[in-house]
Amino acid sequence: MPQTKRKTRRSTDKVTPDSSGVDGDNGTDNCEILSSDAKKCKIDRDTVIDGKNSTTNDDNSVNSNVDASNGGDLNSKVEEDDKPKQKNGDQTEDKEDSKKTDCDEDHKEAVASSDPISDVTNNNNGTSKSSEESEKGGKSDLKCESGNNNHSNQDDNKVADGDVESSVQSASNNAQEQEQKKEKEKDPCGSLVLCGGTSWDLTGRKELPKAAKNIPQQGKNLWGPHVWRENTRIREIISSCTACHSVIITENGKALVFGRNDKGQLGLGDLVTRHEPTVVETLKNLKIKSAATGKGHTLFLTEEGVVYAAGDNKMGQLGIGSQSNNAVLVPTKIAYSGKPVAKVACGAEFSLMVDAAGTLYSFGSPEYGQLGHNSEGKYFTTGNKISYHCELSPRRVVVFIEKTREGHVIPLEDVRITGIAAGINHCLAMDSKKRVFTWGFAGYGRLGHNETKDELVPRNLKLFDYVNRGVNNVWAGGCFSLALDMNGVLYFWGQTKTSGEATMYPKPIQDLCNWNIRSVGCANRSIVIAADESLISWGPSPTYGELGYGENKAKSSTTPQEVKILEKIFIKKVTCGYGHTLMIADETNVAKLPKWP
Numbered sequence: 200m201p202q203t204k205r206k207t208r209r210s211t212d213k214v215t216p217d218s219s220g221v222d223g224d225n226g227t228d229n230c231e232i233l234s235s236d237a238k239k240c241k242i243d244r245d246t247v248i249d250g251k252n253s254t255t256n257d258d259n260s261v262n263s264n265v266d267a268s269n270g271g272d273l274n275s276k277v278e279e280d281d282k283p284k285q286k287n288g289d290q291t292e293d294k295e296d297s298k299k300t301d302c303d304e305d306h307k308e309a310v311a312s313s314d315p316i317s318d319v320t321n322n323n324n325g326t327s328k329s330s331e332e333s334e335k336g337g338k339s340d341l342k343c344e345s346g347n348n349n350h351s352n353q354d355d356n357k358v359a360d361g362d363v364e365s366s367v368q369s370a371s372n373n374a375q376e377q378e379q380k381k382e383k384e385k386d387p388c389g390s391l392v393l394c395g396g397t398s399w400d401l402t403g404r405k406e407l408p409k410a411a412k413n414i415p416q417q418g419k420n421l422w423g424p425h426v427w428r429e430n431t432r433i434r435e436i437i438s439s440c441t442a443c444h445s446v447i448i449t450e451n452g453k454a455l456v457f458g459r460n461d462k463g464q465l466g467l468g469d470l471v472t473r474h475e476p477t478v479v480e481t482l483k484n485l486k487i488k489s490a491a492t493g494k495g496h497t498l499f500l501t502e503e504g505v506v507y508a509a510g511d512n513k514m515g516q517l518g519i520g521s522q523s524n525n526a527v528l529v530p531t532k533i534a535y536s537g538k539p540v541a542k543v544a545c546g547a548e549f550s551l552m553v554d555a556a557g558t559l560y561s562f563g564s565p566e567y568g569q570l571g572h573n574s575e576g577k578y579f580t581t582g583n584k585i586s587y588h589c590e591l592s593p594r595r596v597v598v599f600i601e602k603t604r605e606g607h608v609i610p611l612e613d614v615r616i617t618g619i620a621a622g623i624n625h626c627l628a629m630d631s632k633k634r635v636f637t638w639g640f641a642g643y644g645r646l647g648h649n650e651t652k653d654e655l656v657p658r659n660l661k662l663f664d665y666v667n668r669g670v671n672n673v674w675a676g677g678c679f680s681l682a683l684d685m686n687g688v689l690y691f692w693g694q695t696k697t698s699g700e701a702t703m704y705p706k707p708i709q710d711l712c713n714w715n716i717r718s719v720g721c722a723n724r725s726i727v728i729a730a731d732e733s734l735i736s737w738g739p740s741p742t743y744g745e746l747g748y749g750e751n752k753a754k755s756s757t758t759p760q761e762v763k764i765l766e767k768i769f770i771k772k773v774t775c776g777y778g779h780t781l782m783i784a785d786e787t788n789v790a791k792l793p794k795w796p
Contacts, residue, residue, distance in 0.1 A: 388434050388450045389771050390789045391427040391476075395722075395779030396420050396743030397796070399459040399472050402443045402778045403723070408461065417474045417796075423749035423764055424782070425795035427476070433783055435489060438776035440677045440723050441547045441623055442492035445776055446499070447476055452486030454479045454499060458776070462495035463526035464510030470526070475796045481529045482507065492776075493545035498552075499530055504539020506552065507532055514548040515589035516563030522591055534592040535560070546621040546639075551628075552593060557615030559628060559657075560593035567624045568655030569639035571596040575655065599636060601659040602648075611659060622675035627682075628657060633669025635660040635682055643678050644703035645693035662690075662705050676721035689716055695724045696739040696757065710759060711735070720775035726759075727780050729770040734762040734782070743778035768792075 396402040397418030400411040435448035444458030444465060455476035456465040463470055466479050482499060491498045496510030496517055507530035508517035515522040520534035538554040545551070549563030549570060561569075565576030565587055576588040599611045615631040625639035625646060636657035637646040644651070647660050663670050667685065674681040679693025682705065690705040714730040722745050725738025736746040740755040747762045748754070769785040 387771060387783070388432040389783040389785050391431070391433045391436070391447060392424050392765075392768075392770075392782040392784045392789065392792065393427070393779060393795060394421045394424045394747040395745035395776070396443075397474065397779065399443050399474075400461070402459075402743055411461070411472070420744040421779075421795065422744040422747075422752065422754070424747050424762070424792055426784070426789050426792040428794040428796070429476070436772060436774050436781040436783055437490040437492060438774050438779070438781060439492045439545060439621070440675065440721050440775065440777060441494040441545070442776050443778070444492060444497070445779070445781055446490040446492060446497065447781070448487050448490070452488070452502065454482050454487040454490065456497070462511035463528040464492070464495050464497045466497060466499070466507075466509035466528070466530045468528045470528075479530065489543065491543040491545040491550070493550065494547040495526075496545065496550075497530075498533075498543045498545060498550060500540060500543050504541065504555065505532065506535065506540050506543060508550075511548075514564035514587070515591040516545070516548050516550050518550060518562040518591070518593050520592045522589055537593075542619055544619045544621045544626075546626070547623045549621070551619050551621055551626060553616045553619055557617060557631065559596040559616045559619070561596055561626075562590040562593050564589055567640035567653050569621075569624050569626055570594070571598075571626065571638050571655070571657050573598060573655045575653075596657065598656045599659070600656055601661070601664075618673055620673045620675040620680075622680070623677050625675065625680070626657075627673040627675050627680055629670050629673050629682075633663070633671070633685060635663045635670050635673060637680065643694040643701040645675075645678055645680055647680060647692040647703075647705050649704045660705070672719070674719045674721045676726065677723040679721070679724075681719060681721065681726070683716055683719070687714075687716065688712055689719075689728075695726070697724075699739075708759075718770070718772045718774075720773040720780055722775035722780070723777045725775065727773050727775055728759075729773045729782075732766075732769065734765045734770050734773070735759045736762060736780075745775060745778055745780045747780060764792075 398420070399418055400407055432450040433447050434450050434452075436445070437447070438445040442458070442464075444456065444460065447455050447457075449455065455478055456467065457473040457476045458465070460467065460470055460472050465473060465477070466481060467473070467477060468481075479499070486502045487499055488502045489500045491500075493516060494511070496508060496512070499507040499509075501507070506518075508519060509527050509530045510517065512519065512521070512523050512525075512527050517527055517531065518533040518535065519527070519531050538556055538558070540552050541555050542553040543551065546563070546569060549561065549565075552560050554560070559571070561571055563570070565572065565574060568575050570576075570590055572590070572594065574588075577585055578588065580586045599614045601609045601611055603609065614636075616628050617631055618629045620627045622645065623640075625637065625641070628636045630636070635647075637648070637660055638654040638657045639646070641648070641651050641653045646654055646658070647662070648654070648658065662668070663682065663684065669685050670682045671685055672683045676693070676695070679691065679695055679702075682690045684690065688707045689711050691708055692702045692705045694701040711728070711730070714728075714735075716728060716730045718729040720727040722738065725736065725742060725745050727734065727736040727745065727747070729735075734747065736748075737756045737759040738746055739757060742755045744754075746754075746756065746760075747764065748756075748760065749764050753760070765784075767788050769787065770782050771785060772783040774781050
């Protein structure tokens with residue numbers, strides 16, 4: 200898929216599928232063919248070597264007859280036998296000898312006094328039986344040839360020395376580049392770079408809401424990457440495929456927010472949209488480790504493992520023990536008193552978290568079984584209206600299952616969660632055994648089980664439950680999912696283009712094989728990846744600039760493309776909101792980008 204400059208110099212290895220049905224290529228054993236070819240090559244090589252040896256042995260005797268014009272039938276026969284040698288070798292030697300007058304005179308004297316029959320005898324028997332003059336001529340001829348060979352050897356040595364120096368210099372430069380890359384990767388902090396839709400109240404909507412119609416709209420679509428004008432080093436960037444707001448965390452642990460704020464999701468005590476990063480005053484005395492963003496709510500995670508929530512709480516997604524149509528305008532501690540929390544994630548109207556022991560919790564809307572509690576929480580109210588029993592505080596997810604091909608359900612034990620991700624209405628998790636579990640809404644194959652039936656509890660995705668097939672990370676987009684396995688292969692399932700066919704089970708993205716994928720961001724329908732020295736992105740229309748191709752460039756792409764504007768800027772981390780992309784970039788060369796806001 201990626202049409203990048205790196206694609207041409209990378210292999211496109213295909214991942215061999217297992218019995219689950221993933222497409223792949225079966226290898227062919229070519230050992231016998233290679234063996235026969237190798238034997239043939241050896242025979243040809245021996246023949247050539249023998250020919251070269253015979254040519255070398257006869258060079259001296261043949262040289263004495265090259266210029267002889269009256270050598271008789273026997274001499275002409277020798278000349279006919281040696282025509283290829285004279286054409287390839289002696290003509291070059293004659294040109295070199297003509298540049299040296301002394302050598303030419305000695306050679307003429309030697310030829311004039313030499314006996315052709317004696318030279319033929321020397322050719323056939325390998326012994327010297329010529330006169331003193333011919334010996335002189337032979338010596339002078341050899342001297343001439345030796346001088347020419349010395350010059351040639353000196354030139355060859357110079358070229359060889361130059362090649363060695365060039366290769367050593369190239370190896371040294373490569374080593375330095377690798378060291379610099381490792382140093383950049385060790386330091387997680389850098390400059391904030393973003394692109395995409397910054398008209399926060401309009402992004403993802405056909406028209407502005409009533410409350411925002413009287414407010415001047417400051418943002419616009421940034422089709423190319425822009426760098427934040429403040430010289431502040433950023434350690435973490437947070438957004439999600441459902442969010443039009445973002446959280447950034449500075450090097451010293453301060454939380455700053457910006458974007459849509461119609462539900463109070465920024466935690467600033469009001470409902471005013473922010474067009475540039477603003478410090479959350481309520482949390483300024485706390486060190487923030489991470490955060491998570493939903494459609495209208497935000498979770499803040501401190502370094503002590505305490506979670507604070509702000510924003511929309513209509514479905515109990517804040518986990519503060521109550522449910523209300525009124526927004527929570529300032530970060531409030533959730534109703535949880537267990538072990539310190541290690542990770543948090545948000546769907547559209549629900550939340551997930553994992554404690555230090557690997558226990559998974561969920562709260563908020565139970566629609567489609569996205570909380571993993573074996574229930575959709577539906578019930579009928581007056582007038583046959585459907586409502587939901589929401590989880591108002593974190594509830595532990597107890598059951599993890601595996602299904603056989605016959606449909607038998609097998610409960611799994613000893614599941615310790617190490618990573619989580621959430622889309623609009625579906626969830627992914629990976630455990631300490633590098634297995635992947637998915638649950639929630641199964642539309643368009645986003646759960647990867649090759650069926651569209653919703654899963655009410657976390658179900659093992661069998662493809663990754665094999666030796667050397669486990670995963671290192673998982674991500675969720677609006678209607679799709681991604682997983683990076685332990686071999687560095689990125690898998691995709693679900694759907695990005697509404698008019699396209701859905702991928703019902705995980706398939707490797709072939710054109711990204713053998714790229715060193717460092718970070719992945721999933722927008723509503725777009726994907727942005729930091730790999731090696733490049734930033735790669737793709738997504739269908741309509742987009743808001745989250746792909747970062749630049750002004751007057753393509754606005755969308757169905758195949759991965761390299762972002763040329765960032766060619767000499769090292770991207771350490773990337774994440775996406777609904778229609779925008781955030782990046783942490785190394786400070787080198789970042790000043791050339793346009794400033795934001």
